Amino acid sequence: MRALPAVLLLVAVTACGLRPASSFVPPVEPGSIRPVPGLEGTPIRVTSKEFTEQLVLGKIAVLALTAAGADVADQTNVQGSVNARASLTRGDADLMWEYTGTGWITYLGQAKPIPDATAQYEAVRDLDLRENGIVWLPPAPLNNSYSIGATRATAERYGLTKISDVMKIPTAERTFCVDHEAFGRDDGFLGMLRGYGWTYGGDIPRANVRRVAVGILYNSIASGQCALGLVSTTDGRIKALDLVLLEDDRHFFPQYNAAVTMRRPLADAHPEIARIFAPISAKLTNDVMQDLNAQVDVDGDVPVLVARDWLRSQGFVK
CATH class of the missing domain: 3.40.190.10 (Periplasmic binding protein-like II)
Structure with a gap:
């Protein structure tokens, strides 16, 4: 198996997106924010x-x-x-x-x-x-909404620029990674399928959908374990892993x-x-x-x- 790029390994380690937050507040001096x-x-x-x-x-x-x-x-x-x-x-x-x-x-x-x-x-x-x-x-x-993300290579291979382009991908290769919580939400994966007029078990085969922890979601897309993933539009791992966000051309996501x-x-x-x-x-x-x-x-x-x-x-x- 080919070794993952360093950035993937780093993201895999820190991918949970949670850090302990203390009440420590470093000193700051007024800039354009003046004392009121x-x-x-x-x-x-x-x-x-x-x-x-x-x-x-x-x-x-x-x-x-x-x-x-x-x-x-x-x-x-x-x-x-x-x-x-x-x-x-x-x-x-x-x-x-x-x-x-x-x-x-x-x-x-x-x-x-x-x-x-x-x-x-x-x-x-x-x-x-x-x-x-x-x-x-x-x-x-x-x-900070949802979108469908793909690697740049996947987007270029299938000509993906908007979510409705997903149907350009051959059915057998139309694979998704989705975190557990977002899978069944009305504003999440199953809701999106309905919003785009797609059937779960038909247009998107059930076996093609992999439910994963949100901590490994982005790495799963970047490493090719799935062609597409339901992602958060402001997540820092999008840029770190050079993922492409598809346009929500039917304006489904809130x-x-x-x-x-x-x-x-x-x-x-x-x-x-x-x-x-x-x-x-x-x-x-x-x-x-x-x-x-x-x-x-x-x-x-x-x-x-x-x-x-x-x-x-x-x-x-x-």
Whole structure:
């Protein structure tokens, strides 16, 4: 068997996408984020979920608010989306980054996502404020949704640029790797098959679908164990392994734009928080988030230092 390239071995070791997150906050000095008199000494509890992207975003929030003069409690790294969200709604935390699609579908119980990113944001913003008193700031461009990924060689071999091109692949070679959780989700693999008008067991033979742990998913695609895989669009291993994302030409997958959410009393008392995060959010694209995630998942860096270095590189802090 041919040895895997070094990057594949590295990704295989760090592929779980989880890193321990401590409450250590490195010192930062104000850059373009200036001390805000109204925030000086204001206690703000920042939380996040436990996966890499959420840790990085959570640390960005901690550092940005610290630079602005707030008294920040780092409560990031909560296991599970529902638990992190509950800490916000019940008042144990004040602020966290969340995703528009997650808010709409998982927390607000809406069955049908809204394809337009702006309309999806406005809908979740209005309903969550009305029902739960949660304020959503304008979202970042980054959209942590699903897509179908393939190696560059596979994409070129079959002429794949969009998801509907999957039918160009001979049936016997139409193989997928899918993580266990995403397999049966309405916004995941089986839902995608229905959305594209394909049958599981017909257009996509059952034997052609390999269910794997998310930690080895990307390596499984890159090493040729399957031609295609259901992947997260902002995962750092996409660039590290030179995977190609196919265009969702039927606009099936929901919009999952990241946005700062916070309790209404905090938002009402400190409207300056929105001004702090507006320029930060504007710079967080899929490409930027892939790079930041890769620094943790591929290079082994610590989320809070990745967050600090990025804020410094953009001039937000020193």
